[in-house]
Amino acid sequence: MTESTPGRRRGDDLERAILEATLEELAEVGYANLRIESVAARARAGKASLYKRWPSRAHLVRAAARYQGAKGDKHFEPSGDVRADLARVMRRIAAFQAGPDGEAIRGFVGELTDTPEGEELRDQIERPRLRVVAQVFEAGIANGTVRPEALAPRIVNLAPSLMTHYFLTRGKPAPPEVIDEILDLVVMPLITERSPE
Numbered sequence: 599m600t601e602s603t604p605g606r607r608r609g610d611d612l613e614r615a616i617l618e619a620t621l622e623e624l625a626e627v628g629y630a631n632l633r634i635e636s637v638a639a640r641a642r643a644g645k646a647s648l649y650k651r652w653p654s655r656a657h658l659v660r661a662a663a664r665y666q667g668a669k670g671d672k673h674f675e676p677s678g679d680v681r682a683d684l685a686r687v688m689r690r691i692a693a694f695q696a697g698p699d700g701e702a703i704r705g706f707v708g709e710l711t712d713t714p715e716g717e718e719l720r721d722q723i724e725r726p727r728l729r730v731v732a733q734v735f736e737a738g739i740a741n742g743t744v745r746p747e748a749l750a751p752r753i754v755n756l757a758p759s760l761m762t763h764y765f766l767t768r769g770k771p772a773p774p775e776v777i778d779e780i781l782d783l784v785v786m787p788l789i790t791e792r793s794p795e
Contacts, residue, residue: 615641616648620662624698629659632701663699674730676737680744680789683734684757684781691727691761692771700765727758735789748789757785 619641623632632655638645652658676683694700731754738744747753760780764772772780 612641612643612647613651614665616643616651616658617662617665619643620658621666621698624659624662624701629701632659634658666699674733676734678737678741680734680738681781681786683737684731684785685777687727687730687734688757688761688772688777688780689774691758692773692777695761695765695771700771724755724758728754731755731757738789744789753788756788757781760784 616637619637620632623637623640627636634645634648634655637658638648648658652661674687728751732749735744735748735754739746739748757780761772761777764776
């Protein structure tokens with residue numbers, strides 16, 4: 599830092615400030631109203647600093663979503679109660695969708711559908727969720743309450759996909775009563791072991 603550039607940030611500090619500012623803007627104004635100029639002002643950075651790193655709003659938001667995801671706690675320990683564990687996972691998904699990450703997802707659907715960037719973001723979001731749901735199913739298989747066939751990828755992805763569908767079509771995360779319906783009417787009957795007749 600020199601006298602002519604007091605407080606000027608560079609490198610990782612500047613990037614972190616920009617990504618934090620992006621998340622704050624998303625939370626306040628949503629993806630549709632997000633402007634590079636506003637992010638730059640909030641981060642106390644020049645617009646050129648943003649465009650040098652990210653060529654578009656979509657690329658900036660993707661980087662912010664990745665940054666936020668890296669900060670989050672991914673640890674999940676199944677309790678053995680499959681329904682309660684799935685409800686906990688789905689509430690986490692709803693909380694994720696209620697924040698700036700949800701706004702990022704909504705924006706990507708419009709701007710990055712069928713692009714490598716959109717596919718990468720979907721993979722970053724879905725992979726940790728699917729791993730957690732698979733852990734819950736594996737614990738249920740081990741204690742005899744879940745059918746081994748439940749580990750088929752489409753079945754593992756069913757609850758998260760229904761949550762995302764609700765979010766994208768309603769513009770808000772699924773409320774608790776919808777989570778209960780998804781679990782009790784769709785997921786649990788599909789995955790649980792049938793009692794022998």
